Amino acid sequence: MKITLPDRSVRKLEVGSNGLDIANDIGPGLAKAALAVSVNGIQKDLCDPINEDSDVSIITIDSDEGLEIMRHTLTAQVLARAVKNLYPDAKLAIGPTIKDGFYYDFEFVKPIAPNDLEKIEKEMQKIINSKSAIIKKLHSKKDALKVFSSNAEPYKESIINESEQEDNFQLYYQENDEFVDLCRGPHLPSLKHIGAFKLTKLAGAYWKGDSKNKMLTRIYGTAWKNEKDLNAYLESIEEAEKRDHRKIGKEMNLFHFQEEAPGMVFWHPDGWTVYRLLQDFMRDKLREFDYQEINTPLVVDRKLWEASGHWDKYRENMFITEIDEEHANEKRTNALKPMNCPCHVQVYNQGLKSYRDLPVRYAEFGSCHRYEASGTMHGLMRVRGFTQDDGHIFCTEEQIESETKLFIELLSQTYRDLGFKNFDIKLSTRPEIRVGSDEVWDKAENALESAIKKLNLPFEIQEGDGAFYGPKLDFVLTDAIGREWQCGTFQADFNLPERLDAEYVGEDGKKHMPVMIHRAVLGSFERFIGVLIENYSGKLPFWLAPVQVIVATIISDVDDYAEEIIHSLEETGIRCDSDLRNEKISYKVREHSSKKVPIILVVGKNEKNDRTVSIRRIGSNNTEMLDFKIALKQINEENNILS
């Protein structure tokens, strides 16, 4: 048979040869490094026979595929076996690979604690040191069930029982050991190919991810081809921890949370300065793109939420308020708005709209409240009270495409200005449960898709992930250390305008229903500020820094000169402060550096005499002596980069 390698070269091998034979045919080095084989794009074990002409590539640890197979073997063969050795009563559930690592779910009789991980790691190392070969055996459903029922592995039995296949259940063994696990494979040919690993954490997880099922214990780990890669990964985790916005927010005194208002931000002066600056920035952008800013009520009668469908579909996430009947003669049920859309339709509905008025673009920095489940809150990233940079566009179906284009322009400008160079677009298409006819969906999906295509932007399709009222585009930005954050969204809605009777008079003089587009660029100010803090690790761009300049004196004789500088800076609108305290200059520099003040101007006797300043920028240990007037000009130029 003919075996075609990735470089298109062809080798002839006997029918029934396996991946190892092919690797050997190519060279002994490759045979040694081979972990598995990809046959016509499907991963197979090295021992699997190949019976017909095929495209084959040998998988080694140097590919992502190889790394994943190693992680898979590590969890399913090594971690699982180690746990069974130490806790014979533990039950095996599943153990897949995930980004950068793997996990395995177990049911323990007695719960284990995080410091048991070390013990398990040692046991794993012992198993790896045996360098055992891994042996695959194929079993019929009946035999496979027998193996796991005699091993008392109910989760494995349940997986087999639910499987549609009757034969060829793959069971993996290790030489000289009774351990066995059911697995889709492929696995390493032997444990000597395992690289460097570390068990990282312990957490609960539901069997099959369903909260109605039993909670299992999940052990997480990370694994790499060598120590160097493992350490690099562990360092990157540390780096992410250092950037945690909750930690930096505390250090910079930007905001806090407290028990009486879980999930609601208490913004401190400096944090609120950042918030306002970001909002002003957004306001300018929206004006540029012809939005009209509006403002709508926070507390709205349930009648509107019934009409919009939120009362039915979203009530469990809403804060509902009752008026105290003892003090008022009326009984009303209100809800804090979880979204702004129904209110925006109310504004749209005031006065008759003509097709000539469309598109109507309303924007609101809408304060929304959602009762999020208690376990989901996370600093500024997931809160119960937040403000969206929300907007709704009422337009005709024909206008969807041009509105998409305009929105993407607005969004990419905004992200670029805020320092994010890359973002990905995801197009989510019709879900199974949806409203509206297929023709309308066709139109909406095509409009979104062709608009992105015309802009030459790459995008990924997420089938069936759209909102029930329409398809959507999600915008995911990448931060300075490669993490992804979903911020912007653009959703076409054919449902709410109908429910809430939005209309316009068309060219034909008849009434028509407009399409409503829900859109946000930042998502929410709270979350976006969290992303900004983590992206810049607190060192915000000059124009966004809450305190931009500190003038620090070396001796008290120059206090008057420092005040003069502050006065000039303030006159040009720079947010600044002086530090005249009786402290050494290195103490002052340290303090303001740790508060991430972008510029520290140090003045002493020399500076006062020469009317200069010593300028020191955050992130640099260098200082530069500049004429005070020139420094002032420079600082102002820097501040105006965006305006």
Place this chain on the structure above:
RNA sequence: GCUCAUAUAGCUCAGCGGUAGAGCACUUGCUUGGUAAGUAAGAGGUCACCGGUUCAAGUCCGGUUAUGAGCUCCA
């Protein structure tokens, strides 16, 4: 919401049945010092909240609330 963990001074944390501790921050002295911590002293706590065990509870046991890591949601 679920599982596990955590809650001690403004911050970071130690203490784990017998008078509440450290470093930093804060206040007050001394110090006027040239780019990431000068120096001494002082002040600072219903040990999250409610209940239980005990002669005695930050300390042990329940419960509540919040936070953290996951899960599940959400986008």
